[in-house]
Amino acid sequence: MLSGFCPGCLLNTVLETETSLALGSQIEEYELLSEVARGGMGIVYRARQRVPSRVVALKMILPSHLNSAGAVDRFRAEAEAAASLDHEAILPIYAVGEHDGAPFYSMKFAENGTLSARIDNYRDKPREAAALIAKLARAVAFAHEHGILHRDLKPGNVLFDSAGKAFVSDFGLAKWLQRECDLTQTLAILGTPYYMAPEQATDSRGVTGGADVYSLGAILYHLLAGRPPILGETPMEVLHRAATEQPKSPRLTNARTSRDLETICLKCLEKEPGARYVSAAALADDLERFCVGDTIQARPVGLASRAWRWTRRNPGLAALSVLSVAL
Incomplete structure (x- = not known):
């Protein structure tokens, strides 16, 4: 291959030239x-x-x-x-x-861009971050009530208008809950790995509203910690780590994060859908309680519970651990 030659870049350039309509065109x-x-x-x-x-x-x-x-x-x-x-x-x-x-x-037309460009604005304002995710969760709950899962919630799909109002956008991976057909590709991994629920990587057709709850929690985590909950060198590494590792406490990188908000965030990011909030509406309720200073419903997960959940997800590794201790 020629030094400095990038076939992918050339292909993208060709596609952009061939697929862009001339500005001023009338549609x-x-x-x-x-x-x-x-x-x-x-x-x-x-x-x-x-x-x-x-x-x-x-x-x-x-x-x-x-x-x-x-x-x-x-x-x-x-x-x-x-x-x-x-x-x-x-x-x-x-x-x-x-x-x-x-x-x-x-x-x-939301002229003030996406949440991706505003993430750093929330790190020192955890209550504002909570209020934003509560509003997004209400929108997601509305979609769920009308039979639609989003499946690609991420900062780039949250838009702001000139007044600073936030909107959920881009239902390109949406799934209708009450329809037999799913128009997304059967073998494709649907979603954005940094914000995607573990089960979505293995069964995109069988996901429930819990996948969107996970994504909302991942966005909240990014706002608080300044980075997504799970990192990796490649998308597949991110997906593997998301399925097997617990995210670090957001308080480790942002002391302004309260224990209650951390508890809410980490509940969303539980590996098992059943351990998360039962609905996006329930998540919004807890975030709103936090915002006004009321007692939240979520409770921190202790080390014993986390160990038990890890054992259920990794029975082979757990058996090896027990065997090594016995020997």
């Missing part, structure tokens, strides 16, 4: 103003809508996916999921349409 009643972001399946533009006259975010499927019926169906399912949820903390969808055979949808 039905929308004029494209600038590209905001792109992902594996779609591209988001800042656009101007004619009627009503306003700036919106316009998400379109990448042309390279138009020949894949599965990709088109998944994109439409994402739009349907997001459009079905009318909640003050879920980014509102304005319209769903199609242009020259390519599906798209328009939504509120």
Whole structure:
């Protein structure tokens, strides 16, 4: 291979050149103003809508996916999921349409970016961090009540508008609880490893609302500790460690974190879904109790309980440990 040659970089450059629409292009009643972001399946533009006259975010499927019926169906399912949820903390969808055979949808343009760029703002303000996650948990609970799991909650999918109001966005990996079909790829690991529940890496189709609770806890942990709960050199290492290791106490890196808030956070990050909050609403309730100084419902997990849970998850290693002690 030629020194300094990056095939992946070249491919990305080619794809970006081939898939970006010219700024100023007209997509039905929308004029494209600038590209905001792109992902594996779609591209988001800042656009101007004619009627009503306003700036919106316009998400379109990448042309390279138009020949894949599965990709088109998944994109439409994402739009349907997001459009079905009318909640003050879920980014509102304005319209769903199609242009020259390519599906798209328009939504509120959140001009103040994502939580990823604001994480450091919360480290010295744990109560504000708790209040933010409580609001997001209420939105997630609303989605669950309407039969939709998000499955990709992370700082990059929390957006802020000009007033500083936060919104849950990007239901690209959403799952309808009451439907037999799941339009996401069967063999794909769905989610972002740093914020993904352990069970989601092995059974993305069988996950429950507990996976979203875990992700909310992982975001809270990042706000408090300044880093995700589990780190690793590769995505697979992160997933393995998330399944086998306990996150360190966020108080070790941030003394401003109270024991109660740490307890709430770590309860969300339990390996077993049944050991987490029973719902996103229950998590929101406890965070709101914390914010007003009331007694929280969660209780710290003792060393004995953690050891027992580890033994249940790792029976082989536990047996070897007992054997080595006996010898």
